[in-house]
Amino acid sequence: MATITYIEHSGAKHEVEVKNGSTVMEGAVDNMLDGIIGECGGCCSCATCHVIVDSAWYEKLDAPDETETEMLDAVPEPTPTSRLSCQITVSDELDGLVVQMPEEQF
Amino acid sequence: MKNTADNVVIIGASHAAAEVISTLRKAGWEGKITLIGDEENLPYQRPPLSKAYYSGDINTDKLAIKNPSFYEMTKVGLVLGARADSVDRANKEVVLENGTRVSYTKLVLATGTRARLLPVEGADAPCIKYLRTVADVDDIKSTLAPGGKLLIVGAGYIGLEVAASAIKQGIEVIVLEAQERVLARVTSEPVSAFYQDIHRQAGVDLRLGVGLKRFVTKEDENFAELADGELVKFDCAIIGIGVIPNVELAEHAGLACDNGIIVDEFTQTEDPDIYAVGDCSNHPSQIYQKRIRLESVPNAVAQAKTAALSICGDNRVYDQLPWFWSDQYDVKLQTAGLMQEHDEVVVEGDVAARKFTVSYFRGGKMIALDAINSPALFMKAKKRICMDLQVDN
């Protein structure tokens, strides 16, 4: 279990408990948060789950694979700490993770 | 929306249904929501059934579209393992198979499709299977041990995905296809040729342009008899020759159906209190200027949103560009748009390196693209096709 903070583009903050094994994308859609769509269900095909990871946290995550890296290049307004949230699996180590939602998803 | 006695009833508990629920609550629907589904499971993802779930990379928990607590949070009345038998439009009630009546204010038909049955002799034998549900996959996997022989009839996406997943598990795979190439219904020759190569390289015995006469069982062994008389031995067969939309509820209720349940741009049927979304709906596409029925998760999800918003009084035209994906081996295919009536095909990239795109044009405008391990180009094409075609409209 990890508490994850999702910050909407408007600044609205949501602290959500997400169970281990779920992804950061699932934590958002299961709790009906706006700003993450997750159209492909998490198989790294749609790029509608873009988040900007807090830079201190970014380094702690496993590096994105080639598909994810390429897709991140094509999202609207990519940043150096952008990730596809369906590719981040939650574990106890991620307790306290903070992610920001972009202004628009792909 | 104000009356909390109002009830939105959804028939079919899958991709579209989960999204209807989520969007209704987000849009402020305060009435009841009832979900009727004939499978026992809460809505789960079908795409992994032929991919990561089949190959054993993920378990049933990971299939869930929403976590079980979502249905408590959204206060949905769950009626699972129950089949809707008919819709009584005059009384605005759904009649379940056990006779129970459920009244609705608005009804959403999300009944999807079912596998098309193979009309050949012997196809009713227990070793002949179809793959549409998680129960189907569990059943297939329990009858096939590593080293077993799997016969796949039909080289569409599902058949080929299962071929890739099964071979990874040490199963021997034979694929029979009546057409001269794989994926003939959905893609062009260069893409078909590519998939033929990668499956053969992986060890699949792929047979194209072959007729299947019948199935025979001799001394506990199963054989497929081909048109030329050859007998092909197998342990278990999966038929993947397409699907049929589940329109019977709508049809018997007197709603227009033609390759799907006919809906307008707001996913509404001719009865303003009944919507139809997802694989079962036949809808107008402004982009392609014709009626279409799609079999894809993005379509089911986006139509579900349109219906839920319309129920809440917010009518927004549904006009998403169709798109699809398929994962086989280390190859991700992403398709944007519909490849129909094109007059120019352009192949770019490195086919041998398994990284290329095939674009389809009509009158100089891009109408569709297949991207093989080229996700950024897929995303760019999605934008371009929308722009190219909207200029037209």
Ligand SMILES: Cc1cc2nc3c(=O)[nH]c(=O)nc-3n(C[C@H](O)[C@H](O)[C@H](O)COP(=O)(O)OP(=O)(O)OC[C@H]3O[C@@H](n4cnc5c(N)ncnc54)[C@H](O)[C@@H]3O)c2cc1C
């Ligand atoms: C193996 C497989 C792989 C796939 N891969 C992909 C992919 O990679 N990408 C992609 O985009 N799409 C894929 N698809 C297609 C995708 O799964 C469908 O487009 C999607 O499931 C459609 O969702 P739906 O909600 O419209 O209907 P469905 O998922 O078909 O669900 C309809 C539900 O309604 C139930 N039902 C029907 N009639 C009744 C009744 N009278 N009473 C009660 N319940 C009823 C059915 O049993 C079913 O549970 C795949 C499908 C399969 C089977």
Ligand code: FES
């Ligand atoms: S949910 Fe589709 S790429 Fe993340």
